Amino acid sequence: MTPGPDGTSGSSPRADLSAHGPAGVLRPGLRTYKPRRTRISERSARALDDQRHLLLPVTGEPLDLDREWGHDVPVVLEIGFGDGRATAQMAAADPHTGILAIDVHTPGVGALLALVGEMGLTNVRVMEADALGVLARMVPPESLAGLRTFFPDPWPKARHHKRRLVQPEVIEIVHSRLTPGGSWHLATDWGAYAEWAEVRFEADARWQGGVIDRPDWRPVTRYERRALRDGRVITDLLYRSTPTA
Numbered sequence: 537m538t539p540g541p542d543g544t545s546g547s548s549p550r551a552d553l554s555a556h557g558p559a560g561v562l563r564p565g566l567r568t569y570k571p572r573r574t575r576i577s578e579r580s581a582r583a584l585d586d587q588r589h590l591l592l593p594v595t596g597e598p599l600d601l602d603r604e605w606g607h608d609v610p611v612v613l614e615i616g617f618g619d620g621r622a623t624a625q626m627a628a629a630d631p632h633t634g635i636l637a638i639d640v641h642t643p644g645v646g647a648l649l650a651l652v653g654e655m656g657l658t659n660v661r662v663m664e665a666d667a668l669g670v671l672a673r674m675v676p677p678e679s680l681a682g683l684r685t686f687f688p689d690p691w692p693k694a695r696h697h698k699r700r701l702v703q704p705e706v707i708e709i710v711h712s713r714l715t716p717g718g719s720w721h722l723a724t725d726w727g728a729y730a731e732w733a734e735v736r737f738e739a740d741a742r743w744q745g746g747v748i749d750r751p752d753w754r755p756v757t758r759y760e761r762r763a764l765r766d767g768r769v770i771t772d773l774l775y776r777s778t779p780t781a
């Protein structure tokens with residue numbers, strides 16, 4: 537995709553699977569991100585064209601994960617990869633895992649595609665979309681080995697808590713999309729968000745886990761570096777789904 541006439545690009549219309557799924561699956565209008573308009577670099581704009589074969593279309597139809605990655609390849613979804621550096625680094629270190637990376641922010645999508653091209657990664661596919669709509673409408677049940685959400689927008693004000701990604705209805709749908717034993721790895725720099733997540737996972741007996749040390753394989757992300765500079769404490773949480781009784 538090329539930048540708009542003003543050289544900026546915000547969230548593309550393609551990012552909007554406006555109905556999150558069959559009625560009642562997710563709250564209508566649940567929007568977990570802040571729309572941003574950021575100038576897109578030439579490198580990212582070029583990658584959106586050159587690497588478009590790695591950009592999966594937002595069709596609303598079920599994704600064929602076997603076709604993208606091959607049968608029996610574990611696929612991990614990452615929601616909100618930002619500038620994509622950590623995502624590319626993790627994908628390079630673990631070439632036998634398929635990475636489905638979704639973000640709404642066009643410049644970041646271009647940046648990740650550029651890295652994937654430059655590093656010659658074959659295990660990454662990218663979507664420019666609201667990941668909640670994709671989860672509800674395009675990710676088949678029991679298909680994902682894991683979900684990664686590193687530094688989801690914390691929405692610190694009480695009136696915005698309803699926009700947090702970790703919500704009972706999202707936990708529910710993620711559980712249905714993970715293979716039994718699949719995991720959700722979160723990281724946050726917001727102590728109150730970590731507690732919010734712990735309370736919600738602990739309320740659901742189908743999940744087991746809690747706070748972990750940052751594993752060596754998870755690179756420090758761009759957002760995290762800023763948080764650390766500002767003196768905030770990082771919490772990693774890992775929950776494993778157990779089969780529905």
Ligand SMILES: C[S@@+](CC[C@H](N)C(=O)[O-])C[C@H]1O[C@@H](n2cnc3c(N)ncnc32)[C@H](O)[C@@H]1O
Binds near residue numbers: 666760
């Ligand atoms: C605070 S940033 C963190 C980015 C990156 N993980 C990092 O640590 O540097 C949150 C990211 O999540 C994305 N995001 C939030 N909600 C999303 C959603 N529903 N679907 C896709 N991306 C989302 C935002 O666009 C943003 O890039």
